[in-house]
Amino acid sequence: MREPSELARDADDAVRLVSGLLRRGETGEAFRERVRTESWSATESGLLAPALSVESGTAVRIRREGRLLLVARSGAGPEALRDAVREAGRLAGNAPFFKAHRSSGTSPAERAVERAEAEEEGRSAALAAALARAFPDPRGISATLQLSRIVTERTVVTPRALLPCGARTRLVAAGTIRRSGAERPFSFQSARPFAEAANALALALHEATRPVPGLPPPPGPVDVVFSPSAASVFWHEVVGHSLEADGGERGSVLSRVKGAAVAPPGLDVHDDPGRADLPGAYGVDDEGTLARAIPLLADGVVTGLLADRRSGGVESNGHGRTASFRRPPRARMSNLVANAGHASFGELIERCGDGVLVKEVATGSADPESGRFVLLVSAAEAIRRGRRSAPLTPFALGGEILSALGAIEDVWGNEVLPATGLSICVKGGDAVPVGGAAAALLVRGLVARTARR
Amino acid sequence: MTPASDDGLFERVLDAAASDGSGAELYERRGRLLELTEDETGTSLLESGEHGLALRLFKGGRSAFAASGPAHALLLPSQAHARLPRARTRRGVRLPAPVAGEAPEGRPIGDPPAPDVDLARTLLTGFRQALTSSGRGSVAVREASVALGERTERLATTSGRDTAWGSRLATLVATVVGRTTGGRFSARVVGAAPRPEELPVARLARHAADRVLLPLHGRPFDATRADVLLDPLVASHLVGRLAPLFLGDDEEALLAARTRDGRDALASPLVSIVDDATVSGGLVRGVRDGEGTPQGRTRLVERGLSSGRLTDTAAALRLSRPLSGNAIRVAWSDAPRIGVTNFFVDPSPGVSPLDLLGSVSRGLYAAVLLERPDVDLAADRFRLVVAGYAVEKGRATERISEAEISGRLSEFLRGVSGIGDDLKFAIGGTGSIGSPTLLVPRWRTG
Numbered sequence: 099m100r101e102p103s104e105l106a107r108d109a110d111d112a113v114r115l116v117s118g119l120l121r122r123g124e125t126g127e128a129f130r131e132r133v134r135t136e137s138w139s140a141t142e143s144g145l146l147a148p149a150l151s152v153e154s155g156t157a158v159r160i161r162r163e164g165r166l167l168l169v170a171r172s173g174a175g176p177e178a179l180r181d182a183v184r185e186a187g188r189l190a191g192n193a194p195f196f197k198a199h200r201s202s203g204t205s206p207a208e209r210a211v212e213r214a215e216a217e218e219e220g221r222s223a224a225l226a227a228a229l230a231r232a233f234p235d236p237r238g239i240s241a242t243l244q245l246s247r248i249v250t251e252r253t254v255v256t257p258r259a260l261l262p263c264g265a266r267t268r269l270v271a272a273g274t275i276r277r278s279g280a281e282r283p284f285s286f287q288s289a290r291p292f293a294e295a296a297n298a299l300a301l302a303l304h305e306a307t308r309p310v311p312g313l314p315p316p317p318g319p320v321d322v323v324f325s326p327s328a329a330s331v332f333w334h335e336v337v338g339h340s341l342e343a344d345g346g347e348r349g350s351v352l353s354r355v356k357g358a359a360v361a362p363p364g365l366d367v368h369d370d371p372g373r374a375d376l377p378g379a380y381g382v383d384d385e386g387t388l389a390r391a392i393p394l395l396a397d398g399v400v401t402g403l404l405a406d407r408r409s410g411g412v413e414s415n416g417h418g419r420t421a422s423f424r425r426p427p428r429a430r431m432s433n434l435v436a437n438a439g440h441a442s443f444g445e446l447i448e449r450c451g452d453g454v455l456v457k458e459v460a461t462g463s464a465d466p467e468s469g470r471f472v473l474l475v476s477a478a479e480a481i482r483r484g485r486r487s488a489p490l491t492p493f494a495l496g497g498e499i500l501s502a503l504g505a506i507e508d509v510w511g512n513e514v515l516p517a518t519g520l521s522i523c524v525k526g527g528d529a530v531p532v533g534g535a536a537a538a539l540l541v542r543g544l545v546a547r548t549a550r551r
Numbered sequence: 552m553t554p555a556s557d558d559g560l561f562e563r564v565l566d567a568a569a570s571d572g573s574g575a576e577l578y579e580r581r582g583r584l585l586e587l588t589e590d591e592t593g594t595s596l597l598e599s600g601e602h603g604l605a606l607r608l609f610k611g612g613r614s615a616f617a618a619s620g621p622a623h624a625l626l627l628p629s630q631a632h633a634r635l636p637r638a639r640t641r642r643g644v645r646l647p648a649p650v651a652g653e654a655p656e657g658r659p660i661g662d663p664p665a666p667d668v669d670l671a672r673t674l675l676t677g678f679r680q681a682l683t684s685s686g687r688g689s690v691a692v693r694e695a696s697v698a699l700g701e702r703t704e705r706l707a708t709t710s711g712r713d714t715a716w717g718s719r720l721a722t723l724v725a726t727v728v729g730r731t732t733g734g735r736f737s738a739r740v741v742g743a744a745p746r747p748e749e750l751p752v753a754r755l756a757r758h759a760a761d762r763v764l765l766p767l768h769g770r771p772f773d774a775t776r777a778d779v780l781l782d783p784l785v786a787s788h789l790v791g792r793l794a795p796l797f798l799g800d801d802e803e804a805l806l807a808a809r810t811r812d813g814r815d816a817l818a819s820p821l822v823s824i825v826d827d828a829t830v831s832g833g834l835v836r837g838v839r840d841g842e843g844t845p846q847g848r849t850r851l852v853e854r855g856l857s858s859g860r861l862t863d864t865a866a867a868l869r870l871s872r873p874l875s876g877n878a879i880r881v882a883w884s885d886a887p888r889i890g891v892t893n894f895f896v897d898p899s900p901g902v903s904p905l906d907l908l909g910s911v912s913r914g915l916y917a918a919v920l921l922e923r924p925d926v927d928l929a930a931d932r933f934r935l936v937v938a939g940y941a942v943e944k945g946r947a948t949e950r951i952s953e954a955e956i957s958g959r960l961s962e963f964l965r966g967v968s969g970i971g972d973d974l975k976f977a978i979g980g981t982g983s984i985g986s987p988t989l990l991v992p993r994w995r996t997g
Contacts, residue, residue, distance in 0.1 A: 135884070147644075148634040149616035151884035152623060153603065164593025172602045172620045189598060215633045222637055242801070279808075281929035345693065408592055424584075424599045463923065467728055467737035468766070472922055494925060494934070526694075526739065527724070547934070547955065 104154075105130040105253040108176045109260040115183050117257035119158070124190075125407070126160040127386050128182070128255035130174045131423040136218055137246040138225060140273075142236035145226050145245075150218075155423035158182040159385075160190050166408060170424040179255075221247060221292055228296040232303035239307050243273035243284065245299075247292070254386035263382045268531055269295040270521060271303075278309050282476055282492065283460045287521030287531065289377040302518055305477070308489075315478065315490045320546045321453035322495065323446050323481065323538060330434065330517030330534030331459040331473060332541070336499050337367050338431040339525070340466040341394045341402065342417075343409035350466030351499050352400050360500060361398040362508040364439070368393040369404055371416065371432035376516060376533030378432035385418035385427050392417070394434075404429045421528035431523065433533040439510035446511060446540045448484035454546065455479045455486060456495065458519050469499040476519075493548040502541055511538030560624055561659065561705065564604060568628040569709040573635070574609035574646035575628075576709075578841065580883040582702035585666040589675055590694035600662065601702075603883035606631050607646075614644035616886040645865040647842040648710050655713035658705070663717065666699035670747055678723060681756030686729070690760050693737065695725035699747055706843035716838045721747040722978075723755060729763030738762040741978050745836035754975075758784060762919045765938035769950030772941065772996055778914030779956055779994045780907060783975035783986050785917045785937060790896050791977075791984030792926040792933075793824070797851045797859070798877075798889040799866030805928060806857060809961055816855035818964035823897040824852035826861055828876065833893030834976050834983035841880035841887035849875040851894075855965070863889050879981040890981030898974040898987040907969045907990045909945040915954055915996055916940045916947055926960065933960045955997045966991045 116128050132154040139146045154174035160167045169186040171178045225245060233239060248270060252263035271286040286302045288295035324332050340352035348354045371380050371389035383389050385407050392402045392415050403409075406418030406429040418427035447455065457477040464471035473495045480487040517534040561579055568575035579602075586597040605618035606627040615634035617627045649655070674697045682690055700720050707713040722743040729736045740762060742755040781789070796806045796817075810817050818824075828837030828846035837846040842864055851859045860870055863878035866889060879890035908916065918939035925934040934957035940947035969990030976985035 144639070145637075146639050147614060147616065147886070148637050149618075149886055150630050150634065151605075151616075151618040152620070153618075153884050154620055154622070166593070166595040168595065168597045168599075170597070170599035172600060173622050175622060185598065189596065215630075219637070240804075276805075276929050279929055281927055349693070424597070424601075426588075426595055426597065465737055467735045470736075474925065492927075494922075526726070547936075548957075 103251060103253070103262065105132060105174050105251060106260055106262060111176060112179055112255045113258065113260055115179060116158070116255050119183050119187055120160065120257055124160050124162045126158070128179055129157045129159065129384060129423055130253045130255070131155050132174050132251045134249045135246050136221070137244060138222070140229060140241070140243040140245050142233045142239045142241040144229050145222060148222065156182050157423040158186040159426070160186055161407065166426055168426050224293060224296045228300040229303070231300040233307065238277060240276040241273065243271055246270045252384060254382060254384065256386045261382045261386050263380055263384065266379065268377050269299060271299055275306050277307060282306055285460065285519060285521050287377050289379065289533065290375065298518065313480070313488050313490055314548045315454055315480070315493045315546045317546055317548065319543045321450050321540065321542045322544050323450050323453065323455045323540050325455070325457045326511060326513065326515035326536050326538050327517045327519055328456040328459045329436065329536035329539040330520050331462055332539065333367055333434050333436055333536055334431065334520060334523070334532065334534055335462040335464040335471050335473065336502060337394055338369065338434045339464050340499060341400070341404055342431065343403045343405040343429040345466060351469035352466070353403060356400050358400055359398045360400055361395055361503045362506055363398050365395060365398045365506070365510070366393065366437040367395040368435055369417070369431050369433065370435050373433045373435060373533065373535070376433040376535060377521065378530070378532040380432065383416045383418045383427070384420045385414065387414045387416045387418060389416035389432070404431060419530050421530055425528050428526070428528065430525065430530050431532055433535070435534065436514065436536040438512050438514045438537045440512050441509040443511060443513070443538050445509070446538050447481055447486060449507065449509070450481050450540055451484055453481045454490065455481050460519065464499065470496065471499060471502070472496045491548070493546055495544050495546055497544045502544060505542040507540040507542065510540065513537055560621060561604070561707070564606065564624050564627055565707055565709065567625070568606055568608060568631065571632070573632070574709050576607045576646060576842070577707055578605045578880065578883065579660060579705045580702055581660055581662050582700060583663045583665055584698060584700040585668060585671060586696055586698040587668060587671040587675060588694065588696035589692070596668065598665065601883070605880070605883055605886070607886065608632065608635055609644060609646040610635055612643060613638040613640065618884040643865055643869060645868050646710050647708055647712050647844065647864045649712045650843070650845060653714065655707070655711055656715055657713050658715045660703040660705045660715050663701040663703055666701060671697040671699055674723060674747060674750060674752060677752045678725065678756055681753045682727065682759060685757045685760035686764065689731050690727050690729050690763055693726040693728050695723070698722045712843050714839060714843045718836065718838060719746055721750050723750055723752065725755070725759060727759045727763055729767055731764070731767045733767040736763045736766050743834040743978050743983070745834065758919065765919055765950055766921060766952050769952045772915055772951045772954035774913070774996055776993055777996050778911045778942070778990065778992045779996065780911060780914060780916045780942065781989045782916070782918045782939070783973055783988055784977055785920050785935065786986035786989045787895070787975065787977045787984045788920060788924050788979065789926065789933065789935065790824070790986045791894060791979040792924060792928070794891050794894050794980050794984070795928065797861050799860060799862055800870055801889070809931065810857055813857065816965060817852055817857050817961070818855045819967040820855045821899070821970050822852060822855050822964065822967055823850065824895070825850055825897050826875070826877065826891055826894045828892035830893050830895070832974060832976060833985065834978060835892045837876070837892050840876040840878045842878040844874050844876040844878065846876035846892060861889055861891065863887060881981060891984070892982045893976060893985060894980060894982065895974060895976065895985030896970065896987060896989070898972045899970040900972050902970065902972050904971040904973050904988040907971055907988055908942065908947070910969065910990070911942045912944060914942040915951065916942050917954065917956065921953060928960070931960050933957060933963065956994065958995050963991055963994065966994065968992050
């Protein structure tokens with residue numbers, strides 16, 4: 099029989115503790131998290147220093163009439179929960195009743211150490227091989243990278259039940275690659291099985307080491323074809339952040355026009371935590387609400403809002419996410435998925451005429467209030483007379499959300515692919531893993547900016 | 552402070568780690584954090600405790616790292632030992648030696664006291680009032696939070712270093728929204744101080760109001776070349792991006808390329824750059840770094856010429872430079888790496904920003920950043936998108952909603968012709984980054 103997770107071994111006691119803590123009119127839950135991070139510093143010549151960190155923690159949250167109390171403690175066992183409940187009760191003015199508890203028994207952690215280390219050795223070898231494939235000839239390349247395999251296990255304890263959110267494993271790489279007097283930020287994330295993820299990392303690294311061209315993009319307004327991977331970042335910044343309910347129901351240029359057609363007919367964008375192949379997936383959110391897919395744009399019309407339990411005036415729809423047990427959950431995206439159209443990639447390039455093909459976006463930001471957004475393009479090519487042309491140096495691409503959505507061509511790519519560059523989303527200092535899948539897209543009239551030489 | 556209650560756990564882990572003759576360094580951190588947040592939905596009170604241990608093993612020129620909470624701390628030696636054979640180093644590692652003249656303390660640490668929620672509430676109220684005044688009714692707080700934290704740390708090595716210390720930090724983070732007939736704009740501003748009473752609440756409120764109102768008023772800047780005055784909080788974000796050049800010997804080649812192997816100046820002779828963990832006004836007030844080394848002041852650029860490096864134990868040995876105390880542990884679960892404490896351009900005493908403004912005949916005062924600065928050290932280029940004021944004959948004349956300042960970074964730094972005495976800091980890197988007002992004449996703008 100499978101051994102219960104370290105986070106779930108005292109399920110009955112934990113549920114009793116949480117239900118005994120809450121008074122009439124209060125809602126709340128306990129949240130347990132265990133994060134195991136195997137990491138390696140790495141350069142173009144291979145893996146360097148290995149490291150392991152294991153952090154576990156418990157939070158108790160109590161909500162009442164718009165107020166939230168959160169007490170967090172290190173450790174994910176019964177002692178940490180009792181300590182957090184005791185302190186939460188004191189701060190909230192409650193008097194939690196503590197029943198005698200059974201010993202939690204010997205931790206299985208010791209028994210698991212040897213097995214885990216043998217597996218880790220295999221992963222080290224796989225990553226070293228991936229780096230060797232990525233840098234077959236490292237001369238002239240300088241890479242400073244941090245590679246991490248992160249296993250996150252979370253459980254929510256409500257007054258009625260203990261709900262495992264599941265364990266998620268990600269391979270994450272971040273750092274800088276320099277070649278020919280130019281530096282390029284590199285980020286990668288994959289939730290696929292380790293061997294597949296390592297292969298994808300090797301390909302992404304190899305692509306990132308191509309020489310950075312010196313040709314600047316055309317300044318000012320430009321028509322842009324986004325590759326499927328870059329289109330995921332576009333949707334993330336332009337639609338996703340604008341429809342997270344933490345700014346209130348009227349906190350963004352999109353939420354203020356709910357029900358209006360803002361994009362071409364036939365275009366659907368939804369947030370889907372159930373896409374297990376993408377890094378932002380989960381089954382139960384960090385407040386214990388069952389995750390579900392939420393349509394944000396349907397047929398080009400603004401339809402939904404991503405909500406957590408605290409979002410003003412909106413029921414939670416399973417998007418309460420937290421960066422760690424110490425932080426309060428907020429309404430956040432998971433995996434943003436756009437539907438396929440009917441055009442081939444080549445047709446979009448041809449339709450563009452003169453413009454830019456954006457292959458990868460390193461990072462982006464948006465101000466949902468004003469609608470301004472900026473994407474920092476890390477890999478691009480010029481398009482001239484409907485054909486792919488010279489590679490372009492990195493540049494910034496800006497625009498306004500409603501104008502950009504209105505400027506999307508009414509045909510888009512027929513192949514939806516997962517994003518490779520979209521990894522961690524940081525908002526308000528809180529980082530959560532996110533994913534995306536989209537088809538290629540043609541947007542007219544965005545504004546290219548580049549540093550003058 | 553409550554006493555330590557782990558019954559010698561720290562000593563047991565360190566003894567077990569060194570049982571096979573490896574050099575070992577064990578670090579322990581205990582912290583308490585209180586965060587009070589007010590937003591449109593209501594209020595949140597977060598009270599958080601942390602306790603973690605991190606072990607570094609050193610053997611045969613290799614090093615391995617493992618970290619966990621106290622519940623599994625006894626596993627750390629075996630976890631680190633298992634990783635040692637797979638470790639490689641590019642430039643060597645070194646176990647921190649005892650600090651000269653210091654006796655091992657051997658002092659267990661306890662949990663710091665819980666911070667005061669009433670103090671947090673007072674600071675939030677002060678910020679709201681200051682913002683109402685600065686924003687003249689056009690700026691609202693969407694969310695504001697004050698966090699008060701305190702931590703105690705201990706580090707011991709098998710070579711005889713054993714020391715304990717404590718530190719505090721207060722932060723104020725706010726998302727504000729400007730609403731005028733010209734439209735809406737929101738921004739997030741962050742302020743910090745080593746003590747709650749030092750939080751620059753009024754200054755942060757003024758900055759927040761500028762940040763959301765300037766883009767809504769005025770006109771885009773149309774001059775293609777103008778004298779540029781950078782506000783300290785704009786300049787600090789540009790200066791901060793130079794920090795990687797001074798982190799040990801990581802970027803020796805890049806620094807050599809920027810200065811033609813030391814033949815050229817990195818910046819104007821007016822510019823000196825310093826890292827100082829104890830400087831007044833700095834957001835970090837460090838005592839010791841993540842290897843237990845006492846922290847102080849390190850001059851990195853002296854009158855425009857590169858002169859120093861930030862070091863940890865290993866880098867100091869490699870570079871034959873003194874230990875600067877810059878091994879930073881961002882979290883207890885992270886291995887220490889070289890980083891900044893308070894990294895800043897030294898101010899010019901007696902030169903007020905008004906003096907600099909008075910010297911501008913036609914120019915731009917860049918008051919706030921509208922986007923994250925785009926700086927490429929390898930390609931020697933930068934781009935700032937700012938809002939601020941047009942300047943004519945030494946006076947601010949009209950508001951500028953957007954302007955771009957870009958070009959070759961080395962030329963910009965060598966072109967600095969004036970530095971104010973108004974040093975201010977922002978959160979950046981692994982600590983804080985700072986600058987006074989900077990003046991660069993005849994720069995490309997748009």
